[in-house]
Every structure is written in structure tokens, then in C-alpha cells.
Amino acid sequence: MGTSETVEVTGHLMDSGILSRILDDIRDYGGDYVIDHFDVGHEADDPSRARITVQAEDDSSLQRLLMRLQTRGVNPLAPGEAATAPVERDGVLPEGFYSTTNLDTRVRLDGAWHTVENPEMDCGLAVLEAPDGTRRVRTVPMADVRTGMQVVVGASGIRVVTPEPGHEPAGGADDDGATDKPQAVLVRQVADGMRRTRADGKRLLWVAGPGVVHTGAVPALVALIGAGFVDTLFAGNALATHDIESAIYGTSLGVGLTMSQGIEHGHEHHVRALNTVRRAGSIAAAVADGTVTSGIMHALVVHGKDFVLVGSVRDDGPLPDVHTDVLEGQRAMRAHIQDVGLCLMMATQLHSVATGNILPASVPLVCVDINPATVTKLTDRGASHGRGIVTDVGLFLEQLALELVPDYRRA
Amino acid sequence: MGTSETVEVTGHLMDSGILSRILDDIRDYGGDYVIDHFDVGHEADDPSRARITVQAEDDSSLQRLLMRLQTRGVNPLAPGEAATAPVERDGVLPEGFYSTTNLDTRVRLDGAWHTVENPEMDCGLAVLEAPDGTRRVRTVPMADVRTGMQVVVGASGIRVVTPEPGHEPAGGADDDGATDKPQAVLVRQVADGMRRTRADGKRLLWVAGPGVVHTGAVPALVALIGAGFVDTLFAGNALATHDIESAIYGTSLGVGLTMSQGIEHGHEHHVRALNTVRRAGSIAAAVADGTVTSGIMHALVVHGKDFVLVGSVRDDGPLPDVHTDVLEGQRAMRAHIQDVGLCLMMATQLHSVATGNILPASVPLVCVDINPATVTKLTDRGASHGRGIVTDVGLFLEQLALELVPDYRRA
């Protein structure tokens, strides 16, 4: 084969199956390899280290393969220097752009290593130069690149670092989302992870779907908000609308109605609730004027917590707080992920995937869903620490509130 | 109870369980009822007819209950006259607005009945007056009402008509999405419905998710497009991106790669495909300049078929053709539903629900998904004729192409 590069990777390569994925990648990209050296460690806890010479037909193929391998934490042995090319058109990256991972990433420019700000998957790397000549490197989503920006091309001069194991929520091994687990133990482990995150001064980010309302978990989540275990909520129009609909109409009309299947459509309550909040002008205004007096959104407003609602094509209304432009919504979400120490994803695939896309790999995730396929999809993404729990979100949050909020249901 | 109204409903009330749902609604809304008359018919095919006096505490509750009952095809015996109120603020409907169903609807104004244009669920009814004094009534989504519009309030003066049975795709009874059905028979029935739709001069609307690409159904769908069985496609960024990614990179890299789980994220092929089309400026331009030479999107462009792509918060890129504002996306979809005679929903819940929201109840639906919950959700929506098929979309489309395209896989 025409061209080759020697790469290395360190870590618990076999425990995590990562080496096998690396070799698969090389084959998938039509490349070949020789394992030059493999040191498995001797003791049970030693990391292993592999040095592999990767071959490809031409340099362009090799560069793409090397970028691919970086998603696994594989770095070239000889780092080289990063090359850049200018953006020639708004929203279009230059040919051969480096496609980012969400791992901690450093870029070498003129011999100096720069740490990438806000690592995020599938972006470009923009090199920004301040008037004083200092340079910063940060990820820029494709839609946000602007003509003239300098963007990294090729895989040269880039190093990634996979997160250390042991940072994941439960202090144990990552979970594959199997349904057969002692659920009460898992709840306690998640509670511990939340307490630890807060003790570390980090923020707790929640992502939630309307199933949280339908399974009756509103009181539990409200209690968790009140006790300071929710810093930010990412959701869609549906969660907020069903929560507010339930707050406005729920008591008088009873469980039977508010929980019925037809809740999303063909049901005038939710459009009326939407219209009411639109008249108020915002959720906060509807709380302020006494229209909304309970529920999740009310609790977030009252306790001064952040939320970002992003719309989807199936929305009615939507609520005035909803970002109807999805790119604007993504930007709003990005503005709220600093210092997140743990992300809890509850019963939504759409918003959880969107959140996973923009979070660094170093932020551990807990994904709870009754659908095993959703849990697998969310936790089996590259090098992130994801803990999947296949269970009912209603009972899960009930138990979590019992663990974390001393007087929950005991008043 | 304070106030009451006598309503009537006609149809196959017991076969469809509709009467039981009507009585549930009345109880859910805190109302009460007396069945004044019930004529079940004598022969097996006779429709039944019920006249019910519905009671509620006050007029406002009664009006809302009557609106609710109209979603079941229940009309007041004495129609009365429709009342209207002006919109006082852009995007906010007046208090007590009539919340629409997607049934054929007529509105009585000054003694004359007006048929509602484009019936759609959960909208307001705007009364528009031409300079010559003629009036039209059409549905307007909440976000699109403008100050000064006259909008119907209350349930008075409105009649709805449920679709006749027998219009559904397979000429038989509606299906509840059970998994245990002779699947080959179902494929043939859907094929018959498609031929009939085309013979009637109606259009075939498809809604498809990325599973169509992942299950290998691209050749089958391309064949169906070529044979004239796809008039319009509604989809998201993912379907189009994966299709184009597969068209650009698929052949050289093989099935193993293009079909892998990790396709959506952490995989530089799809971001590179996105960037390539963004550089071209549009999918059509990428087809024209030879960048995209095969696949679903290519076939739509080449055969001059319509497509509407609407974005979601999880999108990368997106493709330049994608509506990133979901309200704009909904408007684009609404512009393409005239004369649709059959809607085929393939392996996407998000876009199928969005489509179901804007289609009249008279358009029969076929929903194919491997997840029974998705199929149930899509077909169990009010009075629409939905046929749910729990099966693999890859094999389903393969069989459908074998049924409908004479030379498919025989060349």
C-alpha cells in the first residue's frame, strides 16, 4: 500500500473492546495494519498500550482513516503540525477538514499545543487569532463557519485523550443497558453520582421527554428541582406543554383524562394550554401572572433554573419559549453545557441524541428509558461514559426522589 | 346540571368502539348524559344512529365538551350559528376558540353552510371575507393567526362528517397493528391500494425515516419512484443524508461500513457528505454536477418528484434543502398535501406524527414500523383510517417493489 502512519493508543483496550473496534475501522476504510507492539500490562489494573502501523492507498484515504481512528482515542506517534485552510463560503468547511470527536483534543500549531475549547462531535476546528497574535482553537459546527475562518485540515498535529475510567456516574463499570439488573441498586448509584457531582461544584443537566409527565413523575422531578438536583433542563415543546396542560387542567379533570394516550393530538386541552401561555407571552410570564401554579416548568421558573426548549416538526403551538429554528436551538443548548458534571437523560431519544452530540466525552451520562433500543443507542456512542438503565421513568424518578429528597412523600 | 345540548352521531358505532369513546369523553370532561335514542340498525351493514343529551355545569364547559365530541364525529342536533371573535394578538387565538378536528367540517354563517378548506387538527377556524363579501372558512395554525382575523369561537354552528369506511387502503377492516398477520397478504393489499389511488388520479405521499436506508431498501424505493409510485416524500435530514452518504461512499467502502450502527454520529462520512452537498448548494445541484449519482434523493430529483425535508434538534449539517425552522417546515408540508389519496409512513415516528397532524382524516394511512408502539401511536388517532403493519421496512419495501415494479430484480 502506498502510504502509512504509525499510531498508538493507551487504555483498557481489551476490557472495553476498543482494540477490536479500531481494527474493524481500519478494515472498513479499506486500510491494512501491522501491530508493531502490544503491551497488555501484567496486573489486572494496568492499562494496555498498542502501537500499530496503519496503511492506506493514498494520503487522502490515510488522513480520513486517521481521523476516524481518533474517535477511538488513537493518535499518530509522530504528531506533526496541524495544517489549516480557509473557509471559502459560509456554512461550508474546506475540503479535507478535520472532523472532530468529542474527546479532549489538542492541536499543534507552530510547535505549540493548544487545547480545543468545547470539544464536540462532527464539527470543524477553527483557529482563531487574537489581535495580539495569541491563538485559540475551538470547534465550530458546519452551519456556523464563516468565510475566511482558518479551519484545520487533515489529521496531522492533533492529539485526543479518552476520558479516564472511573468518572462514570456509578463508580463502576459501564453498563450495556441490559434489562436484568437490580434496579433499586442502580437508583442508589445514580443518586450517589448526583450528590458527588454537586459536591464537586459541577452542574446537573437533565434532558426529559413527555413520558416524564405521563408516567406521573412530575411530583418527583419537582421535588428534585426544589432540592437543587436540577440545574438545567433540555426538552422539547411536548414535555413543557403536557406539564403545563396538567398544571392548568389536571386537577379538575382527573388522572383519566390528563394521562390518556390521545394527549398529544386531537385533544383540545393541550392546544388551549398552548394558547394561554402564548397569550401570557412566555412561561415565566404565565407563572408570574398566576396562570401556571405547579409542575416542572413552574418549579424551574420559581427556583431560577435554566431551561432550553427546542421545537420539532410535530409540534403544536408551540410555547413562546420554544426555539423553532433547530440551529438556533442547538446554539442555545451549547450555551448551557459549561461545567456540566453529569447529564441525566429521561425518556426521550430525540433530545438526548441532540444533547449527546454537543457534550464532551468527559461528561458522564445516565440514560433511562423503557425502550432498550433507545438506551443502547444513547449509551453506545464512541468513548463517552454512558450508563443505560432500561426501566420505567415514572418509578425511577419516584425512587430517586425518595433517595435524594429527605421529606419527599413523608410530609 | 346547569346546561345541556342534544347531539347525534351516525355510523358503525359499535364496530369501531366509537360510542364507548364518546361516553368516556363525557365522563372525562365532568359531564353527564342521557341516551335519548339509539338505533342500532337491523342488518349487519346498517349504520347505527344515537341521539344523546349531554349535560355540563356551565356553558363554557359544555362548549369545550361539544368540541371534544366533534373529534368523534358527534354533532349538535340543532346546529345553530357559528360565532366569531377577532384575533387580538399575532399567534394567539381568542378565548374559547373552536379547536379543529381533521374531519370534513362545515361552518354555518348567517344561515349558509361553508365547507372548511384543508381540515387539520388542533387549529383555529378563520373566516375570511373577500372584497365582494363572499366568505370562506379555513383552518389556521395557532402560530399563523394574525391580529384582526375573525376566528370561530364555541362549538355552535359547526358540523363534522366522519369518513366513510371502505376508503382505507386494503378495502377491508382497519387494522390494529397486531404483529400476527400474514405479511405477504398485507403487502399485496397495500400494493392494490396504491394502484387504486393512482387510478383515481390521486397522489401518493411517502414519509420515511433513515431506517429505509439502513435496512437496505434504497433499491426498492428507487424502483418505486421510477415506476411512478411516489409523488412526494416528507423526511428529515437523516434519511436524505444517509441516502446521499451511501450514494457517495457506499460502493467503495462496502455494506459493513455504510450500514453500521454508528452511522449517525462519530462517523466522518456523513459530515463529509453533508459538507459536499452544502458546497454544491442543494441536492438538485449535487445531482446536476454529478456528485450524487444514485439513491432515493437522486431518483426524486431525476424523476421530478417533490420532497420536503424538515430539520430536528439532533441534525448535523444540515443539508441545504432542510427547513431548519420547524414552523416553516410545517408550512412547506401543508403546501404539498393537496390531492393526496394515500399516505405511506415508513419507519419514522417523528415525521409521521407531523404528517398525521396536517392530513385530513379522509386520507388513508399505511404505517410500517418494526416497533409496535410506533405503529399503534400512528394508527390510533381519532377517526383516521390507519392501517398499521408491524414489520421490517426493508423486507416490506422489497416485497412491495416485487409486487408493483414488473422488472424489479429480474433484469
Add this chain to the structure above:
Amino acid sequence: MGTSETVEVTGHLMDSGILSRILDDIRDYGGDYVIDHFDVGHEADDPSRARITVQAEDDSSLQRLLMRLQTRGVNPLAPGEAATAPVERDGVLPEGFYSTTNLDTRVRLDGAWHTVENPEMDCGLAVLEAPDGTRRVRTVPMADVRTGMQVVVGASGIRVVTPEPGHEPAGGADDDGATDKPQAVLVRQVADGMRRTRADGKRLLWVAGPGVVHTGAVPALVALIGAGFVDTLFAGNALATHDIESAIYGTSLGVGLTMSQGIEHGHEHHVRALNTVRRAGSIAAAVADGTVTSGIMHALVVHGKDFVLVGSVRDDGPLPDVHTDVLEGQRAMRAHIQDVGLCLMMATQLHSVATGNILPASVPLVCVDINPATVTKLTDRGASHGRGIVTDVGLFLEQLALELVPDYRRA
């Protein structure tokens, strides 16, 4: 059509959709009908009553259709007399035998009505004559009929009665197993139903699969056994083996092992546990000799509760208490269903269906499973009162123990 019979049915025919199913049955069997009279009641709670003339081609078809309709609670207006025929061969019912429902059933012999002992689905009805000439009628499974028994043939002379609504566990409407329910409310309703059953002097029958062990619900179920909320347990070899395996090896080896996926096979712990109990001779002996000191089976033995374990083709071992002959197992189960007032089915389709087959329709069921298809299958069976709850059995039992056992997890 050649022959006809007039039938009647009473009850909440529309609420339950039962009338629509009756008409479907008639069509499915190739019959026809005229509705002679239909009285829907006037007030919301009035039962309806229908009189229908059913037609079929010949008497044999008519008899089979009438038997079919009896599974819906439909009786001939003119009851007639029951006819019998002798069994001519062990294990084979006579031609035209009456196939039973699990409804309360009476049989008219020589003008006198006899109540059928132990109603059960899909059996024959044996007429037994005591030496003093008194006659009893009881269900006999096909495999258990013996030559010379007199068995009812045709549908004449038989009346069935559907259970009164309001006996179901939660005192409300039956549930269709939808996943979107407030789960904590459901747990409390089930707890109330259990307390009520016990207060009524009826017995609580549990059916459980190995998921109860895998989801960590052993402590909760042990607490419920200790508090007297389990009278009988039906299960298979797997539940008992995994419970005992966990009791013997669980503590020393930790959660990671005992809960792993591979637990059922390829894992020497469970075969060793099986062998150990086989050596002891029975589960009770293994408890008595100190081999098994904790867990579900231990609690049942110590508290003197009944259990019936029935084998399946996938069993290892099995435990000495397991009925390896499934017909023997069914007989053992039948011997334990007297006075059951509530049946709780936890995370097993096989044993739950088997139990549902032999329980009278008057016994309400609660089915908990994370798989919606299992819940639907178990609760959508004829006229039985089934409440389906799609949730995680581990968290469900945890919450149930918190509701019912005062000092659970507070010691």
C-alpha cells in the same frame, strides 16, 4: 340461511367494545344476524341489553357459532336442554363437544340448572352422577377425559354469566396496558386491591418469572411473603433456581456476577445450585438442612406458603420440586386456585398464560411486564378483568413493598 337461534347479551356492551366483537365473531364464522332489539339504557351507568337472531348454514355451524358467542357472555334466549354424549376413548372428547369458557356457567339437565364447578377455558363439561342420582357438572381438560364419561355436546342448555365490573383490582376501568400512566398511582391501586382481597378472606396468587430475581426484587418479594401478601406462587424452574443460586452464591460473589446476562446458561453456578438442591432432595429439605438460608423460595418454605413449579423444555436440572410433566404441572396448579381473589403476574409470559388458562374469569388479574406485547397478550383475553402495567418489575415490587410492608427498608 338454513337455521337460526335468538340470543341475548346484557352488560356494558359499548364501553367494553363487546358488541362489536360479537358481530365480528358472527361474520368470522360465516353467519349472519339481525339485531331484534337493542336497549342501550338511558343513564350513564345503565347496562345495555341486546337481542340478536343469529343465522348459520346448518345446525353444526350454528352450534359452533353459539359456543363461540358464549365466550362473550352471549346466551340463547330459549335455553333448551343440554345434550350429552359418552367419551369413547381416553383423552378424546366426543364430536361436537361443548368447548368451555372461563365464565360462570350453568348447565340445564332435565329442567334443572347445575352450576359448573371450576370454570376453565377450552375444556369439556363432564356430567357426573353420584350413586344417589345427584348430578354435578365440572370442566375436564381434554387430556383428562376418560372413556365412558358423559360430556356435554352442542350449545343448548348452557348459560354463562360475565363477571360484574367493579371487581377489578383497582376499582376503576380496565386498563389496556398503555405505557403512559402515572406509575406510582398504579402501585397504590394494586396495593389497595391486595388489602381488599385479604380482607375479603380470599387468597393472593402470584406468578413470577426469573426477571423478579434479576431486577433485584427478591428483598421486596420476601418482605411481601413475610407480611402475608403471598399465598401461592406459580413459577418455573428458572425463577426458583436463580433465587436459590443467588441465595447460595450471591453474597460472596457480588451483584456483578449474579445479575449478569449469562446467568441462565454457560454458568456453572446455577448447575451447581441445582445439583446441591437435588442432593438435598427438595427445596424444603435444602432449607431445613441450612443449605438455603435466604431468598424467595426460603421465605415461602419458612412461612408455610404453597408453590407449584412446572418445568419447560429449556430447563437445566431441574430442581427436585419441579413437575417435569406439564400435564401433571397443570393439574398441580388447578389444585391451588380455589379461593384465589387476585392474581399477580410478574414478568413471565409462559407461566402467566398457563395460569390465565385455568383461572375463572371472575378472578381479577394484575400483569406487570416491561414488554408491552406481553402485557397486552395477558390482559386482552376474553371477559377477564385484567389490569396491565407496563413497567419495570424491580421498581414495581420495591414500591409495592414500601406501600404494604410498614417497616420495609426502614429497619
Add this chain to the structure above:
Amino acid sequence: MGTSETVEVTGHLMDSGILSRILDDIRDYGGDYVIDHFDVGHEADDPSRARITVQAEDDSSLQRLLMRLQTRGVNPLAPGEAATAPVERDGVLPEGFYSTTNLDTRVRLDGAWHTVENPEMDCGLAVLEAPDGTRRVRTVPMADVRTGMQVVVGASGIRVVTPEPGHEPAGGADDDGATDKPQAVLVRQVADGMRRTRADGKRLLWVAGPGVVHTGAVPALVALIGAGFVDTLFAGNALATHDIESAIYGTSLGVGLTMSQGIEHGHEHHVRALNTVRRAGSIAAAVADGTVTSGIMHALVVHGKDFVLVGSVRDDGPLPDVHTDVLEGQRAMRAHIQDVGLCLMMATQLHSVATGNILPASVPLVCVDINPATVTKLTDRGASHGRGIVTDVGLFLEQLALELVPDYRRA
């Protein structure tokens, strides 16, 4: 730690994740390890080889850990001699018995290696001595050991060999049951595997559940039987009963009835079908006397193919051919697995697990089910070559018949 043993393992350790599982096992059993040597190979296709010193607290723990590791294909470096102990009680293995894997296994007795006949999981190893002193070693299920048999104890003197990759049905990498695969390609790969198996003179074993009947796949399976692609069928009472019910009543009553959900219970057709075959005495007799003239069971009888039906606790009837004792059923199945070259498992978890339990690891499996959890459970079992396909069994068999039977649906 007190005691240790050096073991080795060879193969594609990293591709398959096997090494990571080995290390997990050691930790789970409370042991420790040092990796003495690890040779990863240099080229892409080289096997790797590891030598590991395993430590445990005492010899008993060590022996159990070594047995556990043998399920992964790990052998002691110094094989030693096998020890045996006599069975002291029917159906009970001696303390410390060697618990088998389903890998090719050899046992060393007095310096000579004996190949184990019929490798099967979770059995004992009986050493049988012929009158002439020659010794054979074969697996004996726990229930079948008899007093006085000599059975291997401990892990000494035993070597296992994992199957070579490349024997799996599709000639490619094992599949993890992901739903997103090009389904038409998978069908063709399975067809190729079947042709190859037949060309090799091996037998095709099918395991099928009633879903095969409900999804309309009877004609396809009948065509495959006729074309010689089914040598043996393992199933339960349900498949055979529904097939025969459909053969007897299906034509006259139409699809609507025979395919309805309620088919299993509360439906007199199937009990009547059962009774009819019981009267005939056997399925073959019912075919011979003209009672059963079509369907799967008819085709098996007519073409002289084997079938083994084993009962379960939920059975009605059952058919006279059904083994009601599950241990007898297992024995009957064991008698039919010689020379099986490929096993196809269709839409049944119970019988597929039972079959997987008794098949050697060297027999490749193809598992088709619409439920991803079932597919994962069946294919993720130790070292077997399992290919899982999450799809609809009805359409799958339709496509398979189109691939394999030249005139299928073209007559």
C-alpha cells in the same frame, strides 16, 4: 493468594472481545491474574495468544474458576490428568463435578486424550468403560446420571477448542442482531449458508414458533420442506396446533379468523383441531386418513422429515405427538442433532434456547425474531456462532423461499 494455575487461550481474542470477558470472569470469581505473555500477531488475520497466571484463594475456588474459563476456550497450560468420582445417587452429580461447555472437548485419562461425544452445556462428563477396557467420555445431563457412573471432577485434564471462525452461516463476521441491516442481503447470505450446508452433506435443523403460522409463512416453509431445505423441526404444541387448525378450518373461515390474536385461547377451533388429531392418534395418522391435507406438519409427514414436539405448561390438548415430559422431550431432541450443519431459529425464544442448550458450539445458528431482546439472548451465548436477524419472520421466509425454491410463487 493461595493457589494458582497458568492457562492459555488462542484465537481472535480482541476482535471477539473474548479476552475482556476472560478478565471479567476472573474478577467476578474473586480471583486475580498476571498476564505472563500476550502475542497479538502482527498481520490483520493472525490469531492472538495469551498466557495468564490465574490465582484463587483455595483449590476449590481455583477449580471452579478454571471450569468457568473453559467456557471461553481457556485451557490450563499443563493439562494434567482428569479425576473422576462416582455418582452416589441417581440424578445427582458428585461434589466438584466438571460442568461442561458446548465446545469441542477432550479429556485426558491415564495419559490418553479422549474426545467427548456430543458436547453440550451444563452437563457432567461420564467416563464409560466397555467390557474390553476401552473408555469413552460423553456428556450426561444431571437428570440422567445414575448411581455408580464415574464422572469427571475438577478442571484438570480437560482441554476445549473453540470453533474456527468462518464456519458461520454467512461467511462473514458474526452479527450482533442490530436492526439496521440490509435485510435482503441477509436473506441471501442465509440462503447461501443453507445451500452450503446441504452441499456438505450436513443436516438443516429448524426451530419454529407459532409466529411462523400467524405471519403467513406456512406456504414458504412448506415450499422449503418440499425443496429439501428442512431436515428436522423442533417446535412446541402451539406451532403444530395452529398449523393444523389452519389446515382444517383455515380455508373456509378465511384469513380474518385464523390469524386473529385470540387464536391461542378462548377459540374453539384450536381445541377442536386438537381433539380431531387426538382421535386420529397421531399427526401422521391424521395425514394418512385425510384429516390434515396441507400445512407444515403435513409437509413434514409427506416428505418423511423428522419433527420433535415438546410441551409446555400453557398447552391445550396437547397433540398426541407432543412430549408432555420436558426431560423426555429434551432426550428426543438430543437424538436428532447428529450431523446438523446449520440451525435456523424462527420466532420462538423457548424452543430456541432449549435447542441452543444441547447443540455443540460448532453448529452455526441463524436466529430470526422481530423482538431484538430475543435475538440478542439467542446469539450472545458463549462461543457459538450465532447470526441474529431482527426482522419479520413472515417476510423473511417469503424471501428465503423466493431465493431457494425456483418455482415458488411463480407457478
